[in-house]
Amino acid sequence: KQEVTQIPAALSVPEGENLVLNCSFTDSAIYNLQWFRQDPGKGLTSLLLIQSSQREQTSGRLNASLDKSSGRSTLYIAASQPGDSATYLCAVYNTDKLIFGTGTRLQVFP
Amino acid sequence: DAGITQSPRHKVTETGTPVTLRCHQTENHRYMYWYRQDPGHGLRLIHYSYGVKDTDKGEVSDGYSVSRSKTEDFLLTLESATSSQTSVYFCAISAPSMATNEQFFGPGTRLTVL
Numbered sequence: 398k399q400e401v402t403q404i405p406a407a408l409s410v411p412e413g414e415n416l417v418l419n420c421s422f423t424d425s426a427i428y429n430l431q432w433f434r435q436d437p438g439k440g441l442t443s444l445l446l447i448q449s450s451q452r453e454q455t456s457g458r459l460n461a462s463l464d465k466s467s468g469r470s471t472l473y474i475a476a477s478q479p480g481d482s483a484t485y486l487c488a489v490y491n492t493d494k495l496i497f498g499t500g501t502r503l504q505v506f507p
Numbered sequence: 508d509a510g511i512t513q514s515p516r517h518k519v520t521e522t523g524t525p526v527t528l529r530c531h532q533t534e535n536h537r538y539m540y541w542y543r544q545d546p547g548h549g550l551r552l553i554h555y556s557y558g559v560k561d562t563d564k565g566e567v568s569d570g571y572s573v574s575r576s577k578t579e580d581f582l583l584t585l586e587s588a589t590s591s592q593t594s595v596y597f598c599a600i601s602a603p604s605m606a607t608n609e610q611f612f613g614p615g616t617r618l619t620v621l
Contacts, residue, residue, distance in 0.1 A: 431609060440597060441550075441612040486549070490608050494565065495540075499549040 399424045399491045403498035410477060410505055418472040418501045420487035425465045431495065432461050432472050433486040441486065445472070477505045510534050511613035513598050519619045526585040528616050530598030532578075538601040539581040540610065541565075541573060543594040550597065556581055588620045 400423045410416055420430070429448045433441040445454045445461040447470070453462040460473040470487055484502045488495040510533030520526050530539060540555040542565075552565030554573040562573050570592060574582045585592055598613040 428608065433612075440614045441599075443609060443611060446609045488550075488610075494552055494555070495550075495608075495610055497550040499547065 399427075399489060399496045401487060401489055401496050401498035403485075403487060403501050405501060406499070407502040408504070410503075412477060412479060412505055412507050414477050414505075416474050416477055416503075418474070418485050418487075418503070420470040420472070420498055422468045422470075422489045422496075424491060425468050426491070427465065428490040430461075430463055430470050431488050431490070432459075432470075433488065435484045435486060435500070437483075444485075474503075477503075479505050479507055481505050511598060511600055511611060513596075513613040513616050515616060516614065517617045519621065520588055521621050522589055523587050526588050526618065526620075528583045528596055528598075528618070530581045530583070530613060532581075532600050534600055534602075534611075535578060536600040536602050537578075538608070539575065540599040540601075541571070541581065541583045542597045542599065543567065543592075544597060544615075545594050553583065553596075588618075590620050592618065593620045594618060 402421045404419045431446045432444045434444050435441050447454045447463040458475040463470045482504050484500045486500045488497045512531045514529045541553040542550045544550045551567045553571050554565055556562045556575040572584045596616045599610045601608050601610045
């Protein structure tokens with residue numbers, strides 16, 4: 398059974414720092430991996446999707462990498478801002494379903 | 508934003524009553540999903556649909572049923588609500604490509620069962 402783990406569960410950093418959020422999964426037979434952002438009381442916003450044949454994807458200050466063989470993905474956020482404060486979720490597409498991690502709650506303070 | 512709406516957005520009901528949540532999309536996507544989100548468990552798949560009248564169970568389907576009579580609408584029904592079904596429910600949609608299957612989520616429905 399696929400399991401997805403995100404470490405750390407919570408992170409608090411000052412504005413301007415570069416940071417890395419980690420996601421690991423137990424079954425490397427995935428089709429893709431998707432990173433989401435969730436603001437309190439809101440739905441999920443898709444940030445990046447990495448197909449299994451890709452190594453990384455970039456969108457603005459965000460860069461996500463994927464290493465299927467080791468069962469890991471990282472989300473790199475450059476020059477963090479208070480507006481980046483949210484919960485970040487990763488999910489792997491395994492057979493025909495998305496399996497989610499429990500998220501990293503990020504707070505960026507001025 | 509993907510054209511996904513959920514109704515109602517908030518609902519309080521009593522144990523034993525039936526509840527139906529609606530997901531409506533304007534994207535004409537083939538796949539639709541229902542998830543629940545609970546502290547400590549993350550998002551878990553309840554049911555999904557891969558076409559009109561085509562549905563399948565997810566990880567936590569007990570106590571829930573679904574129906575899809577039109578491409579744009581996916582209904583989730585709790586036949587007899589229980590307190591353990593208090594949760595936030597999210598609908599999602601995706602395009603038919605297996606290679607990407609990027610999912611887009613609705614705003615959620617907060618359900619409280621007293």
